Amino acid sequence: MARRILIYTNHFFPENFKVNEVADWLAEKYEVLVVTGIPNYPSGIFYENYGLFKNNRLKHGKVNVMRLPLIPRGSGSKFRLVLNYLSYFLSAVFYTVFIALQKRRFDTLIVHHTSPISIALPPIIYKFFRQPRMILWDLDMWPDTLKAMGMIKSPLMLQATEKAVTWIYKKYDYVLVGSKSFESKARKRTHPDRVHYFPNWAEQVFQDQHFVIPSQEPYIPVGFNIMYAGNIGEAQDFENVYRAIEILKGEDINWLFVGDGRNRKQFENRLEKANLLSKVYFFGSYNVKYMPYFFDKASVLFFSLKNEEIFSKTVPAKLQAYMTSGRPIVGMISGEGAAIINQAKCGVAVDSGDFSSLASTILNLRKMEPGELRILGRNGKSYYELNFSSANRKNELLKLIDQ
Secondary structure (H helix, E strand, C coil), rough: CEEEEEECCCCCCCCCCCCHHHHHHHCCCEEEEEEEEEEEEEEEEEEEEEEEEEECCCCCCCCEEECCCCCCCCCCCCCHHHHHHHHHHHHHHHHHHHHHCCCCCCEEEEECCCCCCCHHHHHHHHHHCCCCCCEEEEEECCCCCHHCCCCCCCCCHHHHHHHHHHHHCCCCCCEEEEEHHHHHHHHCCCCCCHECCCCCCCCHHHCCCCCCCCCCCCCCCCCEEEEEECCCCCCCCCHHHHHHHCCCCCCCEEEECCCCCCCCHHHHHHHHHHHHHHHEEEEEECHHHHHHHHHHCCCEEEEEEECHHHHHHCCHHHHHHHHHCCEEEEEEEECCHHHHHHHHHEEECCCCCCHHHHHHHHHHHHHHHHHHHHHHHHHHHHHHHHCHHHHHHHHHHHHHHHH
């Protein structure tokens, strides 16, 4: 049975990612070391009290954490992202060789892959020396995401990246994917028995529904509130969200955005120039413990993804968190995310990019009786408990590690 676990991740507490909870689960039973970078997502600057020579070996609960030096993301330009990825990759390579040559060995390596896929390479170096069990938790299907974001357009580059990712897959004993739509592609890259469906779940704070009020309680308007929580980036299609806000500008509807990201300033400036900010509120990023408080202020919870094939196969992690809130959900999303909303009968899904249907759907929801909205919310909560509970994911992961 595995006794020591090494987790590689680009992001860890105080950044809000599912890997935080996974590390806590595993630390209840095993000795866990998390190798990560200095927290700087999504703001692009180092978090307060963290830096190149500050708090790089702090424990988080029972979890040991090693923070490696890197260049922060900055404004999120392609140049800064390349520097960020490359600096962390080089740090991870050197640190991996260092720990691989020590007598103390790790039995299982887990890679939390958001982006880039280079995070999966240093563990392969460790495997050369030590032969641990290897688990790749793939949450960002490369090169499909790069193609959808327009970061790689050359067919030759896409083909080369696909071959590289296939080579990486074959080095891992297990590959965990977050949506059923990704299973078929993952199974083409490695032996089908190695691929496991491992959907997202809501953090415990959402399941507990314990409301923690921020010390400086923000002003939240009274009325029909459409709330978005999470990253404000390119993939989330805020171009079409803007168009829906424009259509509904004369209606008594408030738009609340809790989160931050590369596209926030651009989105906010565009709304300001169009005189649309009077009913749009930006709250910035908050620790996950405050999110049930914000969700409680929402009439409807909303999310969107761009109209690209890769995103139709993606189920955003926020969907499961939304479901636990007991609020209706509106998704401007196609594919698997839409199918879950429809199966759960917890709200309405319109096609990705269909901003006019989004606007009319929100108007229809505003006209519904409070009791009807509560039924949609309860449906989502029930569906979550049956299909996405964290207890199921925890048991599945422990079983993989122990078998």
